[in-house]
Amino acid sequence: MRVIVVGAGIMGLSIAYNLAVRGAEVTVLESRYPGSGLSVRAIGGVHSQWGNEHDVSLAKRNREALERLSGVLEFNIPFRQDGYLLLATDEDQLMQIKEHAKVQQSLGIETRNLSPQEISDRYSVLDASSIVGGTLSERDGSIHPFSIVFGYWKGLLDHGGKLLRPTLVKGLETNGEQVSGVDTDQGTFKADAFVLSAGVGTRSILRSVGLDVPTTTVRHEMLATEPLKFFLKPMIELYQGRLFINQSLRGEIICHIPRTDPDPKDTRSTLEFLEDAATELTGYLPSLGAAKVLRSWAGLVETTPNSEPICGSTRYGNLSVALGDSGKGIMLAPIIGELVSEAIMSGEPSADLAPYAPSIE
Amino acid sequence: MVGKKIICFCEDLTEEDILEAIRLGYDDIETLKRYAGFSTGPCQGKTCLMHVLRLLGMEKKLKPGQLRLTTQRPPVDPVRLSVLAGEKR
Numbered sequence: 001m002r003v004i005v006v007g008a009g010i011m012g013l014s015i016a017y018n019l020a021v022r023g024a025e026v027t028v029l030e031s032r033y034p035g036s037g038l039s040v041r042a043i044g045g046v047h048s049q050w051g052n053e054h055d056v057s058l059a060k061r062n063r064e065a066l067e068r069l070s071g072v073l074e075f076n077i078p079f080r081q082d083g084y085l086l087l088a089t090d091e092d093q094l095m096q097i098k099e100h101a102k103v104q105q106s107l108g109i110e111t112r113n114l115s116p117q118e119i120s121d122r123y124s125v126l127d128a129s130s131i132v133g134g135t136l137s138e139r140d141g142s143i144h145p146f147s148i149v150f151g152y153w154k155g156l157l158d159h160g161g162k163l164l165r166p167t168l169v170k171g172l173e174t175n176g177e178q179v180s181g182v183d184t185d186q187g188t189f190k191a192d193a194f195v196l197s198a199g200v201g202t203r204s205i206l207r208s209v210g211l212d213v214p215t216t217t218v219r220h221e222m223l224a225t226e227p228l229k230f231f232l233k234p235m236i237e238l239y240q241g242r243l244f245i246n247q248s249l250r251g252e253i254i255c256h257i258p259r260t261d262p263d264p265k266d267t268r269s270t271l272e273f274l275e276d277a278a279t280e281l282t283g284y285l286p287s288l289g290a291a292k293v294l295r296s297w298a299g300l301v302e303t304t305p306n307s308e309p310i311c312g313s314t315r316y317g318n319l320s321v322a323l324g325d326s327g328k329g330i331m332l333a334p335i336i337g338e339l340v341s342e343a344i345m346s347g348e349p350s351a352d353l354a355p356y357a358p359s360i361e
Numbered sequence: 362m363v364g365k366k367i368i369c370f371c372e373d374l375t376e377e378d379i380l381e382a383i384r385l386g387y388d389d390i391e392t393l394k395r396y397a398g399f400s401t402g403p404c405q406g407k408t409c410l411m412h413v414l415r416l417l418g419m420e421k422k423l424k425p426g427q428l429r430l431t432t433q434r435p436p437v438d439p440v441r442l443s444v445l446a447g448e449k450r
Contacts (some may be wrong), residue, residue, distance in 0.1 A: 033391045040395055146395040150387075157386075165389075226403055226439060269435050279444030289446070292439035295405055297432075 002191040003130060003344065004029060004182055006169050006205065007198035010039040010145070010329045011322045013152035014337025015195055017073075018028050022345045027191070027225030028156065028167040029184060037199035041267075041299035043246055043254045045235050046331040047084035047140035048109045051100040054355045055308070058335050061351070065334035066143060072159075075151035077144060078249050084140035087119070087131050093240055094133045101135045111137045127286050142235045142246050145330055149196055152333075156235035169198070171208030172319070179319045180210065193344050197322040197359060200300045204329035206321070213310055215302040215324045219264035220256060221273040223296040225253030225288070226311055232285070243280055253291060255281050258301070258327075269296040301327045311336055311356040312343065320344060323359055368416070369409040371402020379413055383420045390417060394431050402440060406431065 001024045005016040008030035020026045030036070032187060046066065048059035070077045088094035104111040106323040114134045119126065153163060164186070173181040173188065182189045196202050200217055232247040245257040259270075274296055281288050302324045304310055309325040322340055325332055336356075339349040367378040374397055385434070386416040399413055400406035414428050 033389050035395070036391065040391075114402060150396060151390075224401075225442070272433075274436070274440075274445050275447065278442040278447075282442050282446045289441065289443035291434060291442050293442060293445065294434075294439050295401070295434035297434050 001025065001193060001345070003195065004189050004191040004195045005195045005197060006182065006297065007037070007196065008034040008149075008153070008163055008165065009037050009197060009199055010035065010042075010149055010333040011325065011336060012195065012197035013156060014244045014333040015197060015340045016161055016163075017155040017159065018337040018341035019344065020161040021157055022341055023140070024341075024345065025187065026156065026161040028161065028163040029167040029169055029182065029189065030163060031168045031198075032166055034107060034153050034163065034165070035146065035314075036203070038299045038301055038327070039149050040146055041220075041222065041297055042145045042327070042330045043244060043248075044142040044145045044330055045084065045237070045244060045246065046079070046143050047235075047237075048104055048137055049084060049086055049097070049100060049111060049135060049140070051096070051103060053103060053107060054352065056109060057058065058332065060107060060109060062332060062335040063139065065312050065338070069148070069151065069334060073155040075147065075149045075153040075154050077147040079141070079143045080249060081141045081284070083136055083138045084235040085114075085119075085134055085236050086122075086135045087128075087134040087236060087238050089130050089160060089239065091132060091134060096240070097135045098133075109137055110139055111135050113135065123233070125285055126282055128234075136234065140235075142248075143330060144249060148290045148330065148333070152337075155250045163192070170203055170206060174209050174316060177316065179316045193318045193320070195312075195320045195322065195340065195344070199323065200302055201321045202302070209316065209319075211314060213304075213321070213324065215304055215310070216299050217264055218303050219259045219261060219267070219298055220327065221259055221269060221277075221296060221298045222254060222256045222300055223274060223277050223293050224248070224252040224254050226294050227289045228253060228291060236284075238280075238284075245281065245284065252286075252294070253281065253288065259298075264300060265338060267298040267300060269298055273298075299321060309336065309356050310358045311340055312353050312358050314358055368412045369397075369399035369402070371404050371409070372398040374399055374409070376416060379416050380420060383417060388417070388421060390414065390429055390431055393417065394407075400431055410448065
């Protein structure tokens, strides 16, 4: 089977690699460079602390896949399992993360509740005065985003796949019931099956064949400080996904905040973000005041109404999509790559993809 | 150290490291930067980027006009978090 995958982000590359492993003849079309959308801008948080059984069970399988990934791809993909700490600053947040923790525990995830005192005792660098509690999953953590992109790219090539760049996709061609080809600035590509995983570019390609998805674009901004001696073990998430703090393997403190500007178009950094991030960082980690910011960057994330990915086939039977992972791409890519490729090759994915079925009109 | 040509002092990369990465297929400036790590240390590319572009141009037989810079990231020089937090902190 010949398959064309549009978009060489982490999701597209994982799907392409998994298709190639299962014997497909795969070509990936990328408009810029591998990972150029969001994947190389991500900070790499990986955790299992979701609130429903489907997400948690996939996250569990995904974590097992990540633990094996360096060996499988024969590429060094540092996966630091130093813990993922969700902190609550009010009782509503605390109640929710505790409810979610019960779901995780029932499925064998090691999540446990921490009181403010336990948080202060464990992490003396943290100013926990505004923290009312937290949950910690000790085998979660963060993964190096560039290496996972490069690892899947190498794996794809090792299994006979191709990655063509830069190749800009203009639209799809159909015969009414099936997609027959991809129209690009390098000519038309024909195949038996097609996968769209082009991040913010996906929607305009879907519209070329009269399809649409209910996603909105959110701009996220990130900064990195100079490398510091290692002092911060877990990755920290606050305000229910509105602030992320991590110390990378290089020692940089990374801070990530989704922004609220409506209908964002560009990925320029703003001074407002630097000020907000500096205020949060020096508030929660008071010893960081003298640390210098080296750089800041931004990325556009396609988000869905329920913050769940959209993955699966469309009304054109041979066209699948994988997008709108709402910034969860890095932490879901291995498992979604397996499931989408199984669905395409055999029609029988090894776990239910229906909860992520495309609401495409 | 004899014979080594250091390209990036922040990340300790030699000319041979860069050439090897290009030959492995990380042959555009953006992927090369993320594979090798130059331009992401304290100098933010001020000392290394021109050397890497020269090597990339020679290795891929590109003309100066075909070489592109990486996106420059603010701030221009490192700034303390306490300065950015300013009156808010």
